[in-house]
Every structure is written in C-alpha cells, then in structure tokens.
Amino acid sequence: MSAATAPRQLREVGLAEVRAISRGAAVLGTGGGGDPHIGALMAAAAIRAYGPVALTPLAELPDDAVVLPVAMMGAPTVMVEKIPSADQVGRAVEALTRHLGLGVTHVACIEAGGVNSLVPVAAAAELGLPLVDGDGMGRAFPELQQVLLTLTGVRATPMSVVDEKGNCAVLDTVDNRWAERLARSVTIDMGCSAMISNYAMDGAAARRGLVPGTLSLAASLGDLLEPGAAGDDPAAAVAEHLGGRVLARAKVIDVERRTTTGFARGTAVLEGSGCDVGRTLTIDFQNENLLVRDRPADRDDDGERVIATAPDLICLLDTATGAAITTEQLRFGHRVSVIVAPCDPRWRSPEGLALAGPSAFGYPDDAVLLEGVSA
Amino acid sequence: MSAATAPRQLREVGLAEVRAISRGAAVLGTGGGGDPHIGALMAAAAIRAYGPVALTPLAELPDDAVVLPVAMMGAPTVMVEKIPSADQVGRAVEALTRHLGLGVTHVACIEAGGVNSLVPVAAAAELGLPLVDGDGMGRAFPELQQVLLTLTGVRATPMSVVDEKGNCAVLDTVDNRWAERLARSVTIDMGCSAMISNYAMDGAAARRGLVPGTLSLAASLGDLLEPGAAGDDPAAAVAEHLGGRVLARAKVIDVERRTTTGFARGTAVLEGSGCDVGRTLTIDFQNENLLVRDRPADRDDDGERVIATAPDLICLLDTATGAAITTEQLRFGHRVSVIVAPCDPRWRSPEGLALAGPSAFGYPDDAVLLEGVSA
Numbered sequence: 001m002s003a004a005t006a007p008r009q010l011r012e013v014g015l016a017e018v019r020a021i022s023r024g025a026a027v028l029g030t031g032g033g034g035d036p037h038i039g040a041l042m043a044a045a046a047i048r049a050y051g052p053v054a055l056t057p058l059a060e061l062p063d064d065a066v067v068l069p070v071a072m073m074g075a076p077t078v079m080v081e082k083i084p085s086a087d088q089v090g091r092a093v094e095a096l097t098r099h100l101g102l103g104v105t106h107v108a109c110i111e112a113g114g115v116n117s118l119v120p121v122a123a124a125a126e127l128g129l130p131l132v133d134g135d136g137m138g139r140a141f142p143e144l145q146q147v148l149l150t151l152t153g154v155r156a157t158p159m160s161v162v163d164e165k166g167n168c169a170v171l172d173t174v175d176n177r178w179a180e181r182l183a184r185s186v187t188i189d190m191g192c193s194a195m196i197s198n199y200a201m202d203g204a205a206a207r208r209g210l211v212p213g214t215l216s217l218a219a220s221l222g223d224l225l226e227p228g229a230a231g232d233d234p235a236a237a238v239a240e241h242l243g244g245r246v247l248a249r250a251k252v253i254d255v256e257r258r259t260t261t262g263f264a265r266g267t268a269v270l271e272g273s274g275c276d277v278g279r280t281l282t283i284d285f286q287n288e289n290l291l292v293r294d295r296p297a298d299r300d301d302d303g304e305r306v307i308a309t310a311p312d313l314i315c316l317l318d319t320a321t322g323a324a325i326t327t328e329q330l331r332f333g334h335r336v337s338v339i340v341a342p343c344d345p346r347w348r349s350p351e352g353l354a355l356a357g358p359s360a361f362g363y364p365d366d367a368v369l370l371e372g373v374s375a
Numbered sequence: 376m377s378a379a380t381a382p383r384q385l386r387e388v389g390l391a392e393v394r395a396i397s398r399g400a401a402v403l404g405t406g407g408g409g410d411p412h413i414g415a416l417m418a419a420a421a422i423r424a425y426g427p428v429a430l431t432p433l434a435e436l437p438d439d440a441v442v443l444p445v446a447m448m449g450a451p452t453v454m455v456e457k458i459p460s461a462d463q464v465g466r467a468v469e470a471l472t473r474h475l476g477l478g479v480t481h482v483a484c485i486e487a488g489g490v491n492s493l494v495p496v497a498a499a500a501e502l503g504l505p506l507v508d509g510d511g512m513g514r515a516f517p518e519l520q521q522v523l524l525t526l527t528g529v530r531a532t533p534m535s536v537v538d539e540k541g542n543c544a545v546l547d548t549v550d551n552r553w554a555e556r557l558a559r560s561v562t563i564d565m566g567c568s569a570m571i572s573n574y575a576m577d578g579a580a581a582r583r584g585l586v587p588g589t590l591s592l593a594a595s596l597g598d599l600l601e602p603g604a605a606g607d608d609p610a611a612a613v614a615e616h617l618g619g620r621v622l623a624r625a626k627v628i629d630v631e632r633r634t635t636t637g638f639a640r641g642t643a644v645l646e647g648s649g650c651d652v653g654r655t656l657t658i659d660f661q662n663e664n665l666l667v668r669d670r671p672a673d674r675d676d677d678g679e680r681v682i683a684t685a686p687d688l689i690c691l692l693d694t695a696t697g698a699a700i701t702t703e704q705l706r707f708g709h710r711v712s713v714i715v716a717p718c719d720p721r722w723r724s725p726e727g728l729a730l731a732g733p734s735a736f737g738y739p740d741d742a743v744l745l746e747g748v749s750a
Binding site: 095099165166167168169170171172173174178181182185186188189190 | 545
C-alpha cells in the first residue's frame, strides 16, 4: 500500500471530508446503500450552518458514552427525490432520547456504504455532538437487522421513525427482524423514505459491535478516487486499499431488473477480459451486489460456478475513473472493473453468514469468500 | 317506550351485564365492528379474575380525569381466531401512559358497536379502574379517525399498538387520518389483529366528545333481546328503543362480497314485504351496513332511490329473534328486518357527514337520514 493511500485517521469532518466520504461510501455501498450525494448535500448544509463535526475513534469511546445511530430508511430511488426536511433528523433523535430518557453523547453510523455514511454527519453537526468513526456493517445491506450489532446482542429497538410531515413512530420489538418488518411498513406509508434512529447503545457495546474506522476508510477511498491520485488503474488501487482484488474487467452486455417488495432486484451480465472465451460473469443484486457467477455465455447452467458472494464486498467500478456504479446506474455498454474485498471477519462466522450471506437473500448457494486475506 | 325497555343507567358491569352488552353491541355494530363474543369472553375472564367493573356516567367525569380508551384493531375474521394474550391490554395501556407520563383514572370505549364495547371492560377489570359509560361513535365504524372526538379536536395520538408476541409501536401523527394509516399497516404486520390505546383525553374533553350512556344502551338492547322480553316482534321493539323504525321485512335473495384492502365489502339484495312488487332493497356494506337502496328487481338503475345511509344506524336483525346479523353472517334465505335508527346528532353536521357519511366511503350519494327523530 503506497503512502498516498494509507488510511488517515480523520479527526474532523468538514466540507472537504464530506466530498471524500461521499465518493468512498459509494464504493462501500457495493452497488446499493442509497446515493451518498443526498447525504453529502445534507451534511454540507449542516456543516455550513453549525461547523465541522468532531470524529471520535471507536477505541476512544468511554464505556458510559450514549451512542445513537441515525440513518435514512427507504427506497433509494425515492430518497433522491424526497430530501429530508431540516428538522427531521433532530426529531428522530429527540423522539428516541425522550423515549429512552437518556441524553446522547455521540452520534453513529449504522451503515458506512451509501447515503447513511453522511446522514449521521448532518445529525452530529445539527446536534453539536461528536460522531463515532465506525459503523454497524463496514458496507451496506438492505435490512436493518443486518448489522454486526445483531450478532453482539444490541437491540434495534426502541427505535424512532419520522417523516418530513411530522409523523413519528417509536417501535419496541421482540427482535431485530421484527424491527425491520414494522419499520419497513411505516416507512412505506410515510412515502418510502424516512429518518430513523435505532440501536442506541453505550460506549462499551459500540466498541464491541461496530466496525472501527469506516468513515476514515471511506474518506481515504475518496482521496484515492481524486482524478490522477491512483494512476491509470484506480480500480486496482481501490481493491488493494480494501485488501481485495480485481475479479474482472468487463463490459456490461445485459441488465435485467425488477423492483419487488421495495428492493431493486436483478442480474447484470458481463463479458470481458476477466472471463474466459465463451464465458460470462453475472452479478445478482438486491439493492447491493450479492453474488458473482462465472458461467458459459449461452447461459446453460453446466459448469456454472459461484466465485464471490456477500457478505464480502462486491463492487463495480468505472474502469476509467474508479467511480462506484450503483445497481440502478448499471446499463449496457458500461466498462466496469469488478472488485471483491473482504468483509469484517465477524460476518464470516456461521451467525454472520446466516444473517448476511447468500441464504439470507434467498440464494441456495454457499458463501464464497476471499481466501488468504488479512481483514 | 315500555317500562321493560326503559334504558337503565348501569353502575357496574358484571357477568350478566357482559352478556347483555354483547347482544346489544351486535345491534349497534350495524353489521360490523367485530364479533362481540370475543370481547365477552375477554371481559368475562377478567371479571372472574378481578371482579366487576364500576361504570362512571359521562356527566360525572371530573374535568381532570385522565381517560384512556382501549380497543382491538384489525380484521374481524382474524380477531375471532387470534384472541389477545392475557397481558396484551395491559401492555397497550402501559406503553401509552409511559409515553404520556400520566396516570390513568378511567378506561373508555372508542366504539360501542361490536367487539370494542367489551374489550375496555376487560381492560378496566385488569387495571382495577372504572369504565366510562359512553363511546366515541355511538355505533361502529371501520377507521379509527371516524369518531366524534376527531370533530371535537381530540388527537388520536400518541397511540400504542401492541401484539400478542410483545411488539409495540407508539405513534404520534400530524392528524387522525395519519394515525389510521400507520396503525393499520402496523396492525397488518402484527397479523391483522392488535390491541390499541389512543385518544387519551381529560374528563372535560371526554364529556364533549363521547356519546353518553352507550354501554347502558347496549345492555338495555341486550335485555330486550332476551327470549320473550320483546313480544313477538323484537325487531320493532329494538327500532323503537333506538328511536328509529323498521324499514322492511325481507328475505335475502343474493349476497355479493369481496374482501379488499382489509375490508369486507359487498352488497346484499333483499326481497320482501317492505318492498313494492317488482322492487328490491339492496344493502351496500363495507364491514358495516352503509347504504340502503330501493330499486327495480331487474336491477335497472331507473327509479333507484337511496332510502337510508350512514352515519345513521342500518341494522339487519333476524326477524324471529331480533338478533343482529353481521355482514359476514348474511346469506341467502335469511329472513331479516331492516331497521334504521338515528345516529348521534353531531354526525349530522357537515363535518360529521364528511367524516362518516357516504362520501367518506367512496359513494357519490348524498346522506339520507331519518327525519323527524329526536336523537
């Protein structure tokens, strides 16, 4: 890893860091997670109004810190058109802290990939609180129980869900899957985009259950994607920075997509230099990229092989610029580099795979994870 | 009105009163409201465990009373099979009082028709609190904003929604329609049957916004329906007791029903002595009976006339016994007496009609209400 790409430990998020995090969070979004641009707009507006946000390394969180994650929930396509109102973040936090009867000391991210890397920056600026440098996944996942916190026993609820009109729900559920179920319905009623606060925890629980340093990581990825910063192969530089590898250089030759139960599901077919003659790569996605298959070009299943799966990070980057391409942007003719990078090692446990491996998304395939990586 | 049918002012609800209220509430349910039998089972079990419930006349409520209605929400068909758990009522009340930071002094009914006439009896017994003799409608309606309290400015929220598994939502919405919308989705997720507590109010607001004496009324209707109590024409006695009239004696010759968006919608066609030769009556229902039309038997619309509509009470009673027939029980061959009785006069205001008249249910027809009644 070159000096230019060494992760920097951010101590503060200002306007420049917002831009960098936005670019890096798109990579960590692995095709989904919502457009970070919306989060960047919100964070920049809040920083202009209230000043930069102090970032607290996870390891420095005191045991008795009261950590409150905030996030947007909903359909990425809607989030882009229905920007949260100015007071919506504050109301989500206020509803939950009132219910808990606790004062918050730190804001946190549930999801480092996509829009939810920066929504908490806006929240922290508005609330005048420090933000934790870490998140609940180290990437993006579609459902709210899909966080390492579920594995370490932190409850998603009590949680608040608020819309831009002034409606609010405070949920208290028997498990984190029920939190997802009720919050999803309420979010759909609210117009498919809502602000949430959940997984309230103390500092000790945050240190146990969050992935450290992911905002710094997103910012360093963003720096790497500055024009010229990573030479003529930015995708390779990103893969190296994440401890992963480039799986293929290819051209998108087909994208089939359908929107069902609030998710953008589909398959992209790629053909190119990373594939043997007469074979293609297909990427199955459900908001995020979940499964890469190597298969004969005639789509006969004979000889099909799964070569990468969630919870590892499967990212499609523009081969020329290294910019992350979301599953919604993906279209015929795109020249992409497919990279795979290791997830947080806790996702690789049996419990982690049950929560966010292929079976969690309804695929019959076993997880195929990068080997020999130091995560 | 004979002495035997004079409304008695109940002061206590014991097991005998539960049976009477159950029969009477089925009449006030106007075809819907959920099966009072489930409420009767819950109330009887609670009374056996905790003793009878004191009933407070609405006029005697002190201004500073803290009145908390409780009810079941959901699909009547599901409620019959998924009886609430023993602690579910208590959790609904506890969630809301904790949120409000208030101690409750009285339990109340939102809906005198159907199951929700007796669910609050069970709640009051369990909580050891008196119950208000009154309700929010004077009948049954399908949606939770359809109460006189909406007209008198009482907010449905904060409200709690709890299921038998231990899940709970506390909602706070911008208006009572939004409360219906969010609570409906949460209830559907919870399995189409949930316990709710909402419309918390002080005694002064309860006196302004509730219909007085409706539990006593239900009990006196129930007494009237005891075998032999009302002579050989119990339907006429019920109509007289409610200040209404018998619209027709007829036989059900067709029932068309469909279940859409959680409601039992349909039309019943009746033929009989209350209709002119060559003409029929049709009853349009959406859970409750909403519209009575007099029309040529060949169903040509020429000469069709709407002769009664919600918010007046349209009840179908078994001609022989006077027992109320729900829209779900209605079938070919039923000999029924169609009675219409005046709603609470506040429902007849322009605001009341907008909230619970034909237009509120999507009918283009104007409301047709009983004339010359002293409501």
